[in-house]
Each structure stands twice: as structure tokens, then as C-alpha cells.
Amino acid sequence: GENVEQHPSTLSVQEGDSAVIKCTYSDSASNYFPWYKQELGKGPQLIIDIRSNVGEKKDQRIAVTLNKTAKHFSLHITETQPEDSAVYFCAASIFYGLGLSGGGADGLTFGKGTHLIIQP
Amino acid sequence: GAVVSQHPSWVICKSGTSVKIECRSLDFQATTMFWYRQFPKQSLMLMATSNEGSKATYEQGVEKDKFLINHASLTLSTLTVTSAHPEDSSFYICSAREYLGQETQYFGPGTRLLVL
Numbered sequence: 001g002e003n004v005e006q007h008p009s010t011l012s013v014q015e016g017d018s019a020v021i022k023c024t025y026s027d028s029a030s031n032y033f034p035w036y037k038q039e040l041g042k043g044p045q046l047i048i049d050i051r052s053n054v055g056e057k058k059d060q061r062i063a064v065t066l067n068k069t070a071k072h073f074s075l076h077i078t079e080t081q082p083e084d085s086a087v088y089f090c091a092a093s094i095f096y097g098l099g100l101s102g103g104g105a106d107g108l109t110f111g112k113g114t115h116l117i118i119q120p
Numbered sequence: 121g122a123v124v125s126q127h128p129s130w131v132i133c134k135s136g137t138s139v140k141i142e143c144r145s146l147d148f149q150a151t152t153m154f155w156y157r158q159f160p161k162q163s164l165m166l167m168a169t170s171n172e173g174s175k176a177t178y179e180q181g182v183e184k185d186k187f188l189i190n191h192a193s194l195t196l197s198t199l200t201v202t203s204a205h206p207e208d209s210s211f212y213i214c215s216a217r218e219y220l221g222q223e224t225q226y227f228g229p230g231t232r233l234l235v236l
Contacts, residue, residue, distance in 0.1 A: 032223045034225070036227070041232075042229055043126075043229045043230045044164065044213070046224065046225075051223075089164065093223070107156075107166035107169055108154070108164075108166065108215075108225060109166070110164045110165075112162070
């Protein structure tokens with residue numbers, strides 16, 4: 001099955017600086033890579049995702065890059081703010097798209113998470 | 121994005137009792153829902169895939185007789201932890217895909233289970 005490695009486990013940056021979290025995956029069939037932010041006691045919130053046919057995607061201060069050959073993808077947060085402090089998870093899955101059976105997708109395999117701390 | 125709710129948000133029960141957790145898609149129909157478990161300071165682990173109108177698919181190592189999943193309608197999946205024991209104490213989170221052609225999973229707020 002899929003195995004997702006995530007680094008670092010803890011990341012502390014000064015407010016206003018950039019933060020980068022990296023993940024690698026093992027299954028070359030994986031084609032969907034979302035990133036989630038989880039605050040204490042809450043469910044994960046999708047912040048950005050990327051599909052295997054795209055190398056980079058950006059949404060305001062957040063960007064994700066994907067290198068299919070190397071099987072790794074990264075989350076970049078620029079101009080960090082105190083409210084960015086949380087645990088971030090990368091994940092990977094296989095999406096089968098629409099087919100005769102109506103399509104389907106595997107469940108997500110998550111990395112172990114990165115505790116991002118924004119120092120004021 | 122789509123909204124997924126869970127009920128209850130937390131539950132405390134005695135060892136040996138059964139607990140039912142509900143997962144609802146509030147503004148969309150979900151043919152597929154997923155159930156995850158998260159232990160403190162750990163990652164989310166997929167337990168099972170819940171398919172509307174058919175049997176759930178369980179991940180390796182997850183006991184299907186202990187974690188009963190029912191997906192009776194397009195907006196509701198339930199997870200029943202049968203004969204709960206202290207080691208079942210965890211954060212249980214469900215997710216749902218908005219529609220078949222979409223791979224994005226939206227997560228519920230989670231249910232914290234404490235078994236005494």
C-alpha cells in the first residue's frame with residue numbers, strides 16, 4: 001500500500017517568514033495530493049490540493065509543488081501569520097475518475113503531520 | 121466547500137457498551153464516505169470506506185465485527201463501536217466526497233470517544 005513520509009515533524013518560523021513542509025510518497029499510481037490544516041480538537045480542513053497532471057498550484061499565500069518523477073510534493077506558506085499555527089498533514093490517494101461503474105477513489109493515506117509554530 | 125457534520129461531538133461510555141457515531145453530508149449527496157481514527161498527537165488512519173447501499177470495505181487490521189458501518193442513505197453513514205474497550209478511545213473522523221467526479225474529501229469535525 002501507499003506510504004507517505006512527512007518532514008519536519010515540528011517547524012518554528014518567525015511571523016512574516018516562509019514555511020516549507022515536504023512529503024514523499026511510495027505508490028506511483030497515486031494521483032491526488034491534498035494538504036489539510038488541523039487545529040486542536042477539530043477535524044482537518046482542506047487548504048489546497050494538487051493533481052498529478054499539474055506541477056504547481058497557488059492560492060494566495062499558499063502553494064503546492066509536485067515532482068512526480070521523484071515522488072515528492074511540498075507545501076509553501078509565505079508571509080506567515082499567527083493564525084497559521086496548527087498541525088498540517090499531507091496525504092495521497094488514487095482517484096479513478098468517472099468510469100462505467102461511476103468512478104471511485106481510495107481513502108487518503110496521511111503523513112504524520114507537521115506542527116507549525118509561528119513566533120510573533 | 122461542502123459541509124460534513126458528526127454527532128455526537130464527544131461521548132464517554134463504560135467498557136463493554138456500544139456507541140454509535142453519525143456522519144452526515146449537509147448540502148450534498150455522498151455515495152462514498154470514509155471513516156478515520158486519530159490517536160492523540162498522531163496522524164489519521166483510514167479505517168474503512170463506506171459505500172451507500174453496499175457493504176463497507178475495511179482496511180487491513182480493522183475488525184469489521186467491532187466497527188460496524190452502515191450507509192443507508194446518500195447523506196448518512198454511521199459507525200458503531202461494539203463492546204467498546206479503553207483502547208478504542210480515540211478521535212473518530214468521517215469524510216465525504218461531494219460527487220462522483222470529484223476527488224476532494226471534506227472532513228467532519230470529529231467525535232472524541234472515551235471508554236472508561
